[in-house]
Each structure stands twice: as C-alpha cells, then as structure tokens.
Amino acid sequence: MNKKTNRRKLFIYLFLILLAVVMVYPLVYLFFASFKPNDEIFGSASLLPKKWVLDSYKIGWRGSGQFTYGRFLLNTCRMVVPTVVFTVISSLWVGYGFARFDFPLKKFWFYVMIGTMMLPSTVIIIPRYILFKNLGWIDTYLPFIVPAVFAGYPFFVYMVIQFMRSIPRELDEAAKIDGCSSFRIWTDVMIPLCKPAIFSVIIFQSMWTWNDFFNSLVYINSVRKYPVSLALRMNLDSASRVEWNTILAMSLVCIIPCTVLFFVAQQYFVDGIVAGSIKG
C-alpha cells in the first residue's frame, strides 16, 4: 500500500516538474535568445548562446530610429499610472456605496454593474471612438484614464465590494456612533482595512493596462505616443527581414516590469483573482 502511494507520488511529481519545464521554457528561452547573435538564433537548438552579445539590446533600444524604447516605456507609464490611480480611487468609492448603503434600486444597479462585466467591448468601441474623437481625445491617454475615473472597470468595483462585505460592520457602526460622517468612515476605516484589495486592484490594472493592445491600437495613432505594445508590433512589421534577436530583446525588456511585479506581489494576485470571482 505504502509502496504504491509512493510510486504514485513520484509519478505526480515527475509530471508536475515536466509540465513546469514546458510552461516556463519559452520564457527562459526568450531570455537567452536575446543575447544570441541573429544568425545563431536560427538553426541552433541549444538554449545557451555560444557567443554572448549585447548588440540586440543596443540596436533594439533605438526603436523607430526617431523614438527609443526609453520613450515607449515612459509613454506606457504615463498611460498606466493615472489609469491605475483613478481605478483604485473610483473602485473604492463606488464599492463603498454598494457594500455599505441601502438605497432605492440598489439591487437593480448592482445587477446592471455585474451585467456590464459581460458586455463585449467590441460592441461599444466604435461609438466610444467617435465620442472620444469629438472630444479631441484621440492620440492621448484619456480614453484609458477617463473610464477609470468613472469606475468603468466593473471587475474591480466588484472585487472591492466583495472585500468590503467581509469587513465586520461593527467597525463602521462604532465610528458612526463616535460621530464620524460616512466620508470619514470611508477615509479612516474602510480604506486602511481594504489594503489587500487595493494592492490587488493596483497589480491587476497595471498589468492589464501595460499589456493592452486592442485599445491602444484604436486610440493611439502617432509613433510619438506609442506604448510598448504598439512599438513592438511596429518593429515586427516594419523590417522586411525581421532582426529577431533585437525584437526578442525588446520583448524581454517589455515583460520584465510585469514579471518583477508578479514575483514581488504574488500573494495579491492570488487573493485578488479569488476575491473577484467567487460569490461570497
């Protein structure tokens, strides 16, 4: 019996390790390939470079010639940071309203909000584009930031609501008895207690906005404003014969921030994804 379970365990571990290797190998390969000269990338199956070069980074960093990847990374930050900040504030604000107040039609609006999570973005993108164009927002980051101001990412509102519901009501009742206004309760009681949820919102929204491709493709036109996603695709398409080592090097540069964020704040990823999805 014991022998049998041991063999089973061993088999499971082998499977899990093999799967882990298959899952991560492409990313490890990306790392080493970015140090290979272009001709070594093709026709060699070995993981490690025979000759380590940094050319790919030097050439790749130049980007479009006119604008470097420094510019594209900065652009991405200018898009991501305000979007994330406003998403956090608006989600906490609106989430508080749904989690702690009773008001007419509350149930109705709550279900409307859940419903908008399922609304396909492709259906509304054309009128949104026209609207933003008329407002003069095309080729700016406002199409990302303004929806964040108005809690336009219902996933995060829902996440905050779920989290606030788990905070005992006695805490805000006590503050209320002490004469705190609902705004004070929000700033002094709820926000400090919501820290884990806030981290989750920051992490997910940073990552999603950083990686966004479709919206950038629609709203951002000029190379000067390109975030990294568009810059990478431009490099891929513009060269007649793709210099694969430079483009792999820049791909690596563009995923490093998300990778670091993931390893640093892993627990919040797990907590966030769970809080946002399981009905409590």
Add this chain to the structure above:
Amino acid sequence: MKKRWKRFEGYVYIAPWLFGFFALQLYPLVVSFIYSFTDFSMLKEPHYIGLKNYIQAFTNDPYFFKSLGVTFMYVLYALPGKLVFALIIAVILNQKIRGIGIFRTLYYLPSILGGSVAVSILWRFIFMKDGMLNNILGVFGFEAFDWIGNPATSLFIVALLQIWQFGSSMVLFLAGLKNISPEVIESARIDGAGALQRFFRITLPLLSPIILFNFVMQMIQLFQDFSAAFVITPNGGPLKKTYLYGMMLYQNGFQFFKMGYASAQSWVLFVIIITITGCIFAFSRKLVHYEDE
C-alpha cells in the same frame, strides 16, 4: 427631511459609476445599434439604410461566415482546453503536494504575461518555420514544419497560446477546492466511493459555480479576442484560417472605416454571445450546485 435624504446617501458614492455607465456604456451601446442601420463611415454623413448591413453580412460578404466559423473553432479549442487543464492541475495540486507554491507560481506566470504583444511575438518565433520548436525537433531528426503557415495548424497554434495561460483559472479552482471541507470527502471515502466517483459526485458539483463563472467570462472574452492572432498571423493567416471575428470587426471599422457595417457585425456577435450565455445559464440550473439552495 434629513432622513429622506439619508436614504439616497448611497447614490453619492455610486454616482461616478452611474455617470460612467450612461455615458461610456449605455450610450455607446445604443448608438452602435443605431449605427448598424446606417452606412456610417468617417468620410461622409450617415444615412439610414435599413437592414442592408445585416443582409450584406449574411448574403454578400465572403469573409463573414468564414470568420464566424474560425472564431467558433478558436473558442472550441481554447475554452475546454484551458478549463479542463486548469481543473486537472488544480485537483493534482490540491493533494498535499510539497512545493505547491513553486508549481503554482510557475504555472500562473504565463497568465500574467500571455496577453502581451511581447509574448505573441515570442509565440510567433517559437512556431515559425526556422523557429525554436523546429530547431528542437530537428535534433530528433524531424523535418521542419511550418506550424503557423500551414492552414491545418495555424489556428490551433494561436489557441495554444490561450491554453498556455490556464494558470489564472487554475488558481481560482484551487481556491474553490480549498473551501471544500475534507470531512465531506472523507465520509464519502468511508462509504466506499472511489477516487473518480468522489471527483464527479462531490468535488465537481461543489466546484460548479466557480467553473460556470469562469466558463462564461472566458467564453465572452475568447469570442472577441484577436490581439495574439493579429501579431502572430497579421493578415488572417493562411487561407484566412486565423481571421477571427474581432479582427474582421477591427478591419471593417478602423481600417476600411465601414463603421456602420462593423457595428452591424458587432451586434451579430453580441446576439450570439447573449444567446449562448443564456443557454448556458438555463442549462446550468440542472448542473450547477449552489450551497444555499
């Protein structure tokens, strides 16, 4: 007076969302419906043309059904692949595995990065004719195969990128499995239920709400997804085998500026998604187990 106002205090807090909902969601939704009955383009004033856009899509567009078929295949590859894989691995990891944290991290990492253009580029590089996979297979004596250029495999390669990102669903399922009390499983074991029976009779029903939620959200997203396909196979791939619906919408709306027509097509997709979601929810009443019932 003050008390009456108090009842509406919550509206102060949900007001930003309410405004956003009307201005950035409901209004565009209605407008897109209106556009779908016009010949709206960026170049000229819109005219009402009745059902012409819809008629054209169904009878006189060489790509419409092609693209719809491709999209259904894509969802059929990616959705079950992703969820079944996520479920199996979650169940394995749930059995007191040592180093569960490391495995979970490594399996989850692709979900974090997989949506980026960078990884789509990497994917293209792995599967192209002189790319990584063929280099490795070459060591074992296999001839180079054009995974992306061959119409038989191109769509699957794109879907595989989705399946590679099974980690986010796995984490969810793992959390759900942790909530199932061991006593329930143990008492079933004592009653003589085998491992498979325990899985299908107890674990799966208790996990079904999470599975349903994940299934629906992933499905909606997959029906519209085209970013990866757009990078891996820029022109819709060999024989338009990766010409996903989202790509067709993007091209019609933002490259050919046939915005009225694209709106009509987006509503067709919307109706398809609503119908399927409705069917799933109706069907799931029998299958999904809610604890409070």
